[in-house]
Amino acid sequence: MSYSNAYAPSAPELPESFVQQQHDGESRYTYAYPSYQPTQQFSSYSGMFSPETHPEIVRSFESADRNRSGFLEESELRQALSLSGYEGISNRTIRLLLFIYKIPVDSLLRLGPKEYVELWNCLAQWRAIFNRYDRDRSGKMNSTQLRDAFYNLGCVLPTSVHQLIVSQFDDGTGKTVDLCFDSFLECGMIVKGLSEKFRENDPGYTGYATLSYDVFMLMVIPFIATYD
Amino acid sequence: MSYSNAYAPSAPELPESFVQQQHDGESRYTYAYPSYQPTQQFSSYSGMFSPETHPEIVRSFESADRNRSGFLEESELRQALSLSGYEGISNRTIRLLLFIYKIPVDSLLRLGPKEYVELWNCLAQWRAIFNRYDRDRSGKMNSTQLRDAFYNLGCVLPTSVHQLIVSQFDDGTGKTVDLCFDSFLECGMIVKGLSEKFRENDPGYTGYATLSYDVFMLMVIPFIATYD
Numbered sequence: 001m002s003y004s005n006a007y008a009p010s011a012p013e014l015p016e017s018f019v020q021q022q023h024d025g026e027s028r029y030t031y032a033y034p035s036y037q038p039t040q041q042f043s044s045y046s047g048m049f050s051p052e053t054h055p056e057i058v059r060s061f062e063s064a065d066r067n068r069s070g071f072l073e074e075s076e077l078r079q080a081l082s083l084s085g086y087e088g089i090s091n092r093t094i095r096l097l098l099f100i101y102k103i104p105v106d107s108l109l110r111l112g113p114k115e116y117v118e119l120w121n122c123l124a125q126w127r128a129i130f131n132r133y134d135r136d137r138s139g140k141m142n143s144t145q146l147r148d149a150f151y152n153l154g155c156v157l158p159t160s161v162h163q164l165i166v167s168q169f170d171d172g173t174g175k176t177v178d179l180c181f182d183s184f185l186e187c188g189m190i191v192k193g194l195s196e197k198f199r200e201n202d203p204g205y206t207g208y209a210t211l212s213y214d215v216f217m218l219m220v221i222p223f224i225a226t227y228d
Numbered sequence: 229m230s231y232s233n234a235y236a237p238s239a240p241e242l243p244e245s246f247v248q249q250q251h252d253g254e255s256r257y258t259y260a261y262p263s264y265q266p267t268q269q270f271s272s273y274s275g276m277f278s279p280e281t282h283p284e285i286v287r288s289f290e291s292a293d294r295n296r297s298g299f300l301e302e303s304e305l306r307q308a309l310s311l312s313g314y315e316g317i318s319n320r321t322i323r324l325l326l327f328i329y330k331i332p333v334d335s336l337l338r339l340g341p342k343e344y345v346e347l348w349n350c351l352a353q354w355r356a357i358f359n360r361y362d363r364d365r366s367g368k369m370n371s372t373q374l375r376d377a378f379y380n381l382g383c384v385l386p387t388s389v390h391q392l393i394v395s396q397f398d399d400g401t402g403k404t405v406d407l408c409f410d411s412f413l414e415c416g417m418i419v420k421g422l423s424e425k426f427r428e429n430d431p432g433y434t435g436y437a438t439l440s441y442d443v444f445m446l447m448v449i450p451f452i453a454t455y456d
Contacts, residue, residue: 161445168449190452191445198444210438216426217389217419220448221396224418 048113057120060084061113071110074098080116086123093186099222100193126188129153130181140178143169149184155192165191190223276341285348288312289341299338302326308344314351321414327450328421354416357381358409368406371397377412383420393419418451 045062048070064072064080072080078094081087089097098109101119111119129152133145141149143166150157157165165187169177179187197219201209211219273290276298292300292308300308306322309315317325326337329347339347357380361373369377371394378385385393393415397405407415425447429437439447 158442158445160442161449164446164449168452190449194445194448195441198441202441208438208440209444210436212436213423213426213430214386214388216437217386217422218392220422220451221389221392221418223448224396224452 045113049117053117054120056084057117060120061116071108071112072116073108073110077111077116081123084120084123086127088180088182090182090186093182093189096186096189096193096223100189123185126153126185127181130184138178140180141184142178146179146184146187150188150191153188153192155188155195157191161191193223194220273341277345281345282348284312285345288348289344299336299340300344301336301338305339305344309351312348312351314355316408316410318410318414321410321417324414324417324421324451328417351413354381354413355409358412366406368408369412370406374407374412374415378416378419381416381420383416383423385419389419421451422448 045058045065049058049061060080060083061072063083064076066076066079074091074094077098078089078091081089081094095109097119098111101111101115102109103112103115129149130141132152133149134141143162146166147157147162150162169179169183169187198209199205201211201215201219273286273293277286277289288308288311289300291311292304294304294307302319302322305326306317306319309317309322323337325347326339329339329343329350330337331340331343357377358369360380361377362369371390374394375385375390378390397407397411397415426437427433429439429443429447
């Protein structure tokens with residue numbers, strides 16, 4: 001499989017800010033973040049979102065932001081997604097979503113309105129793809145469907161990588177477990193997130209990246225969410 | 229921090245076979261594995277272990293190998309470790325241990341007697357280190373103790389990597405959670421395993437590794453165990 005289609009999934013649903021994050025936590029660019037501050041208290045959220053934002057996005061953000069900080073922290077994000085019909089998302093996946101969509105210059109794992117809109121739209125797209133491939137409405141997706149779904153998300157994986165991912169979902173006896181939406185999301189975010197991180201270190205699209213030990217570890221460890 | 233002490237932890241407790249595994253699943257060397265076959269049934273296990281093996285190792289292996297295959301699969305390994313006093317090891321950590329200690333040429337995640345002895349001795353060493361740093365016998369270890377414990381296991385991490393690992397264990401509100409033995413083990417196995425994999429790709433100890441996209445993904449994904 002050629003490098004060009006085996007790598008570098010087009011990533012319309014990954015925020016630009018994620019790609020531009022640097023390994024050492026510093027940012028290469030100034031993040032054009034709205035002028036409101038974390039300590040500010042909100043009584044109305046409508047001004048924080050652009051007028052064309054789906055009302056459900058604004059409503060779920062407003063309801064979930066219990067401390068009226070203007071940001072969604074981990075438990076608040078879980079609540080906001082639950083209000084939007086995404087129930088049963090695991091702690092691990094929530095943490096992964098926060099890591100990928102968070103404000104790059106922010107040391108805390110939290111989302112502002114802009115990031116929440118990006119995440120919400122991505123989830124809607126992923127849910128639609130999941131439903132399209134879950135033809136028997138079992139709420140589960142098998143490994144072949146997973147491959148097709150990834151393809152439709154613009155992500156063509158090398159066969160060896162796909163097989164390895166699928167093997168991560170066997171139940172310990174060699175039998176592959178079908179994926180629920182949460183696992184599909186977790187799995188997809190890991191693949192897309194790692195691919196983007198790799199691409200940051202391969203600006204010339206050569207298919208190779210030279211990494212120092214520190215950069216390698218700092219790239220990879222956030223995807224290994226350890227706290228449940 | 230210089231490369232020489234920030235990287236390449238000495239790894240007496242990681243099996244040589246793990247280091248010699250190749251990314252594509254092939255092996256660069258012939259694995260000198262005992263001549264018995266997976267289909268063989270055992271009535272006595274003593275001949276499978278060298279005479280100086282701790283009797284508890286033989287006993288726990290024998291009791292846990294319920295299908296008498298001569299190997300420990302995932303659920304059997306959990307049982308064997310439980311019999312050896314390692315209770316409450318999570319599915320994720322068990323999977324990680326299997327991945328790191330398994331027979332390289334074997335496509336299945338399982339341990340033979342030789343691998344089980346290596347794992348058992350490693351766990352005994354890690355348990356002793358954990359107990360040494362858990363001075364107040366709380367069964368928990370904080371981030372400073374974690375750093376000291378890693379150091380004693382021959383693994384000196386760059387500060388940035390250590391901080392990132394610790395942040396993975398915060399509870400979502402910025403408060404760091406102390407690590408139980410299972411988390412210590414998971415965390416340590418991830419760090420040591422990833423370091424070994426990196427070192428395989430840096431034979432000259434330059435501190436840098438050039439990785440293709442496929443190799444990078446295949447190196448990293450096994451550490452992101454997704455099935456619980």
